[in-house]
Amino acid sequence: MVQYKINANPKIYETAGKSQRILTETEQDEDCRDDFDSQEIFDLIRNINDPEHPLTLEQLNVTQCNHIAVDDSANYIRVEFTPTIPHCSMATLIGLCIRVRLLRSLPERFKIDIRVREGTHQSENAVNKQLNDKERVAAALENKHLLEVVNQCLATAA
Amino acid sequence: MDSGLIDTYLAALENSSDRSGQEQALQAILDSIHQGDNSLLTLVQGLEKPLTSERNEWRAKGIKLLATVIRRLDDAHIAPPAVKFLTNFFRERLADTPCVPWLVEGLTNLSHTAGFRQGDFAGSVVESLLEEIHIQSFQQPTRLAILHLLQYLLTEYLPTLQRQLPSLPALFIQAMDSEKDPRNLMVCFDLFPRIVRHFDVTGHADDLFEVVFCYFPITFKPPPGDALGVTAEDLKAALRHCIAATPAFGPYAIEPLLSKLTSSSGSAKIDALQTLAECASVFTPADWQPHMAELASLIREEIYQTTDDALRAQCLSTLATLFARVTQDKAPTAALTEDPHEFVKPLIDDLVAQVADAQWVKAIATGKILSCIAATSLYNCIMIVRPVLPLFLTSNGNSDSDPISMDTERAHIEILGDILDASRVAFSSPEVSQYPDLQSFWKTYEVDLYHRLSASVPFFQRSPQSQDVLLTCSTLLAAVSVPTAFDATDKRGAYLTLREVYLAADGKATRDYLLNLLHQLAQRFPEVILDATVEPLRQHLPDVYDAGRIHPQLHLELALVAKLGAVPQLARPYLEILLPVIQATPGQTTPLPPPEACFRYTDAVLQTVGELLDALTGPEDRAWVAETVIPTLLIIAVAPTFRGDAIRLAELSTLDTLVPISAFGQDAQADQIAHSLASALAGLTPEQQTPLFASAFRLFMYGDTTPYQSLLPAQDPATTLELPFNPINQASATALEALSADHRLIFDRLQPYQRQTCRFWAALGATLHAAVPWPESDPAAIMKLLLTTALADESGSYGDSLALLIASWVNKAAPASLTLVEQDLLPVITHACTDSTRSQVGRLVALTIYLALTKAVVLLAGGGLQSQLVDQLLGWLRDPVLAPRVAVGLGHIVRDHPFALTRAAHARVKLLYRQKFFVQCLPGLVQGYRTAAASSSNSTGLASTQNHQQHRYYLLALSHMVQYIPKPVLMAELSSLMPLLLSSLELPHVESCVSTINTLYTVALDASDLMAEYIGSVVKALLRLTSARKSSSTATTVSAESSSEPPLNPMQVRTAALKCLAILPECLEYSIIHPYRKEVIKALAGPLDDRKRAVRQEAVVCRNKWFGASSSGAL
Incomplete structure (x- = not known):
């Protein structure tokens, strides 16, 4: 059976391929605390695979460092992502992958908002509501098939 | 010949298990020939009956006897007439199929005799072999024997064969046809190119090509445990040589190879590309030209689509080789006026369109293709640079930091960098000097190019991605490195720009990258760099020093000097400046500068001096x-x-x-x-x-x-x-x-x-x-004097220094020095170590000398003396004063000293000395630990505390040693070591703890069965070490910053523990780690909030690996 892709020919962006962070002297000093910042969060999600293509979210420009806001002291993180096309039906799945990756990789003290970037998706509000509803996320992850798909997308991210 | 001898031999052959009987009968025949009673010819006459027998096996036995006798006889007993007779005899019988294996052996043996070399038999033998024998009907060993005989004759008698057997190519086609055994094919693929090159193949080229191309692509996979040693790569390389053996294959080879480029198999594509590259220089340009457009198009699409780096690299390399071949006759100056070559033009058009459409990924790929072609020849380089370079000389987006402009600029600079790097290679050709017109080629672009790149540096310094500016820097280096382009002033300007970016850079990785660029510049233009650096260095350093303060960039400047000074021409001038700087001591300045500033300054200068000295090797x-x-x-x-x-x-x-x-x-x-x-x-x-x-x-x-x-x-x-x-x-x-x-x-x-x-x-x-x-004439007396002097002083470094001197001499003057150690030095030092009337410091000084001497002897694998020294050291692990130093010292014995008692310091170092030393120490350490641990649990109060301390020293010694012990020895002793290693994780010493964790990491990788036995204890111990604070139970719930206590586990320990923990799900089966999975995932929530980012990153990797350990995963 032929599987039709929602976006068969996405635009591929050039990426650095690895973290842009450079190890500074303060990061090697035990006495200095390194606060969470947007680059650290971006490094966690940049290599998540797209559900449709063997490409990362960074290569498809779905996630960008400057679309992440972090307030370490207020325990708040907001991640905005950009679907490749406005009618992308994979947007919820991509958001779910980001959510699971951050749940597994960040301390529990953070409140994490994951949102579709404003004006980049037809069903922006519905997707945002779904992604930030704890119960719906938990329910989705009880679906073994869905969890398997999420795990496949996250396999490259570690 | 007496038929009795022959009958005896033939009878012995009947009983195949009677080897000694066969050998005796054969020896009797050989003896009779040696003694002159018989000759080879009489042997043939004696064999009349079996050779004319109706029974196949009798004839075969007769030939076998002849072949064996020829092999066992020396040249003196094989006269030239006999060689001629036997050669013809064997040749004429080649149609007798049952005898062929022995006939081939007989001919092989004859071909090595002097008589054969004198005669003119090679042509007739090869002809008979290929005409009379239907090779494919024999088993593999016989086929291989025939091929080996052909190989030998072709090597030794090539001119004879060329003269006598011009039809060899046609005959060989039949011999090779349908061969499938990889061993035989390796010989065929060796013979094939030699025959094709040295014989006239006119009229047979298509058949020859077909017989060899039918093997392409090779898909051979050696069976598991294959002892033959023929690999797919060997076969592929040999087949490639065959296809590229002669220009005559040009009309037949290119099309089938092109069709293989569309294969679905990546390895077949790479094989086809490699074969095309190898054929490029063999086939004529006229062969290639009709296919170039299709070839270029196919390879270009492959480059755009593939994600396999090896395939992409091979595509680029093959395309470049082919372009170089088809344009090889072009004069470089022709490119100055001609339009782009018909094969290059589509690529340039592609690039122009991609740049116009801002398809940067494809544009960069096209840039790389063009660069690879440009690097192959001056003609191709100029042909490509002329239309391509102007596309990128206009700056984009310098006015704002719009991300699109950044992308554009990044792509422009990357393509420019590739083109300029290729130009550097092409213009490095000695050909350039032959064409005066080329000397001024770059003048057209120099000014624009320099301004373009200079403007890009500040533009990218605004970029959030620090690697952007590095891209421009490396492009600038490529630009000024193009021979004939840019004068010394521009090169100096490039140096100053790179230096400025380096001094402003943040982060070690960026600075190291820039230092490497500056080093490359210094390697290419040492005079320019010398001119640009010596005077500023001479003026700058004393200023900083006299002021008695440290310039914030001093360390960066000196690191730059050290890196540039790695170029030998620069090291000496720099040293000539730096040595007087050190000598101009601050004792002459008034007022005295702050000591701390002086120390930091001299630290930096001395380190640079050391690095410069390393560069002076001429x-x-x-x-x-x-x-x-x-x-x-x-x-x-x-x-x-x-x-x-x-x-x-x-x-x-x-x-x-x-x-x-x-x-x-x-x-x-x-x-x-x-x-x-x-x-x-x-x-x-x-x-x-x-x-x-x-x-x-x-x-x-x-x-x-x-x-x-x-x-x-x-x-x-x-x-x-x-x-x-x-x-x-x-x-x-x-x-x-x-x-x-x-x-x-x-x-x-x-x-x-x-x-x-x-x-x-x-x-x-x-x-x-x-x-x-x-x-001195008596070094022994000097050593005794030094020992006495060292023991009389209680300042640490003095004893260390003299101990090194004595130990180095002992090691190099062995074995004579060992007697001195045993009889004179050791009693004195041992007494000083154990003398309770001496101060603690004095005893420790003596112990330092004892440890240095032990190391000198251990390096020599010094037998009984080593045992005596080691036993004594293990005994001192029970001494509360000496034990801490002994525990560390045992590790120092197996660790390399920075400059003494190493091979580099010309010390005598026996192989496997570490292994021997470890094996010698281990039983004592294990036993000592157990005894001390048992005493600790049985005793109470102060005695218990002392015993507890004591058993820690055994663990400390072990963990200090274990990281320097070669893996095979470690693995052999693991079962007894594991309990001790796990206990040593509780020691508060950072170095020993990291060492033990690294050892556990190796154990998990190489001895997963053993790790599975201890998995519970290992996980528990490692989890405890991943937490920064004392209470592991609260680690998961309380934020790290809320704790004001100093961290219990330093960053190195936490990171190492997380790395080790992360490897467990990869090395062990899921059923083994499953019971701990939930516990680990829960406990790792704490390190996810560690105060240090490096630890958090490891924690993320580790936790996700434990999540991924299950087939389904869960939150």
Whole structure:
């Protein structure tokens, strides 16, 4: 059976391929605390695979460092992502992958908002509501098939 | 010949298990020939009956006997007439199929005889072999034997074969046809190109090509445990040589190879590309031209689509080789006026369209294709540079930081970098000098290009991605490196730009990258860099120094000097500047600069000096090092302890500040100088070392400064006070007696500093060649004297230095020195170690010497003496005073010293000494630990505490040793070691803890079965180490920053523990780790909030691996 892709020919962006962070002297000093910042969060999600293509979210420009806001002291993180096309039906799945990756990789003290970037998706509000509803996320992850798909997308991210 | 001998042999052959009977019968025949009773010809006559028999096996046995006898006889018994007769005899019988294996052996044996070489038989033998035998009908060993015979004859008798057998190519086609065995194919693929190249293949080229191309692509996979050693890669390479064996294959090969490029198999594509590349230079341009457009198009699409780096690299390389071939006859100057070549033009058009559409990923790929082609020849380079370079000389988006402009600029600079790098390669060709027109080719672009790149640097400095500016820097380097482009002023300008970016850069990785670019620039243009750096360096360094403060960029400047100085032409001029800078001691400045500033300054300069010295490896440079650098460095370090400004030295209150500053009194600086001296001396020959060490010996032993007087800094004699130099108390008594009371007081204050300088003597003494003699006739007496002196002093570094000197001598003068150790030195040191009337410091000094001697002996794998020394050390692990030092010292014995007692320092180091030492220590350590642990649990109060401390020393010793022990030994002893290793994780020492964790990591990788046994304890121990704070139970819930306590586990320990924990799900089966999965995932929530980012990153990796360990996963 032929599987039709929602976006068969996405635009591929050039990426650095690895973290842009450079190890500074303060990061090697035990006495200095390194606060969470947007680059650290971006490094966690940049290599998540797209559900449709063997490409990362960074290569498809779905996630960008400057679309992440972090307030370490207020325990708040907001991640905005950009679907490749406005009618992308994979947007919820991509958001779910980001959510699971951050749940597994960040301390529990953070409140994490994951949102579709404003004006980049037809069903922006519905997707945002779904992604930030704890119960719906938990329910989705009880679906073994869905969890398997999420795990496949996250396999490259570690 | 007596038929009885032959019958006996043939009868013995009947019984195949009777080897000795066969051998005896054969020997009897050989003896009769040797004794002259018979000859080969009479043997043939005697074999008439079996050879004419109707029965196949009888005829075969007869031929076997003949072939075996020929093999066992020497040339003297095989006369040329017999060779001729037998050759014809064997040839004529080749149609007798059952006899063929033995006939081939007989011919092979004959072909190695002198008679065969004298005759003219090669052609007829090869012809008979290929015409009479239907090779494919025989088993593999026979086919291989025939091919080997052909191979031998072709190697030895090629001219004869060319003359006698011009039809060999056609005959060989039949012989090779349908061969499938990889061993035989390897021989066929060796024969094939030789036949094709040395014989006329006209009329057979298509058949020859078909017979060999049917094997393409090779898909052979050796069976598991294959002992034959033929690999798919061997076959592929050999087949490639066959296809590229002759230009005659050109019309037949290209199309089928093109069709393989569309194969779905990646390895077939790479194989086809490699074959095309190999054929490129063999087939004529006329063969290639009709296919070039299709080839270029296919390969280009492959480059755009593939994600396989190896395939992409091969595509680029093949395309470049093909373009180079089809344009090889073009004169470079033709490209100055011609339109782009018909094959290059579509690529250039593609690039223009991609740039216009901002398809940057594809544009960069096209840029890489064009660059690869440009690098192949001057013609291709100019042909591509002319239309392509102007596309990128107009800057984009310099006015704002719009991300699109950043992308554009990034792509522009990357493509420019590739094109310029290719131009550097092409214009490095000696051909350039033949064409005066090319000398001015780059003038058209120089100004625009330089401005373009210079403007890009500040543009990218605004970029959030620090790698962008590095891209421009490397493009700038590529630009100025193009031969004939840019003059010295521009190159100097490029250096200054790179230097500026380097000084402004943040982060070690960025700075290292820039340092590498600057190093490349220095390698390419040493004169320009020398001119640009020497004067500023000369002016800059003293300014910083005199001001008595540290310029914030001093370390960066010196790191740059060290990196540039790795180019040998630059190292010496830099050293000539830096050595006087060190010598200009701050004791001459008023007021005295802050000691801390001086220490940091000299630290940095000394480190640079050390790195520059490493770059001087040429014989002339070495001689300069021996004559100037080593004596200068030595006297710079020593002089302030016996010579200085009289008024200053008289102020005893400032003396303790002044001398350490001037004489590098801090350990780090002294170690740096010692290290520089040692590495410089180690590189010299014994002849160069001998006078140097003789002078140093007289200096330290007797205070003779005469050879160094000319190197001392000039000072006013009226105000200079020079006191005796007497670190070993062996200087002339009259010199000391002549001192006034005041001077005596100063001398007494200076002498401890003089003793500290002995580490420089030790550095020199430890790196001597074994052939360099000690200046005194009785070195043993010197060693005893040094030992007595060392034991009498209780300052640490003095004992360390003299211990190194003694140990190095013992190691190099063995075995004679071992007697001295056993009889004279050891009793004295052992007594000093155990003498309870000595101070603790004194006992530890003695122990340091004991450990150094033990190391010297262990390196020699010193048998009984080693056992005695090691047993004693293990015994001292129960001594509360000595045990801590012994535990660390055992690790130091197996660890390489920075400059002494190593192979680089010309020490005698036996193979496997670490293994032997470890195996010797292990039982004692395990037993000692168990005994101490048992005593600890049975005793109470103070005794219990002491026993607890004691068993920790065994663990400490083990964890210090274990990281230096080769893996095979470690694995063999693991079962007894694991409980101890796990216990040692509880020790508070960072180094030992990290060492043990790294060992556990290796165990998990290489001995997963054993790790599975201990998985529960390992997980528990590692989880405890991943937490920064004391209470592991609260680690998961309380934020790290809320705790004001100092961290229990340092960052290195936490990171190592997380790495080790992360490897477990990969190495162990899921059923083993499943019981711990939830616990680990829960516990790792704590490290996810660690105060250090490096730890958090490891925690993320580790936790996700434990999540991923299950097939389904869960939150």
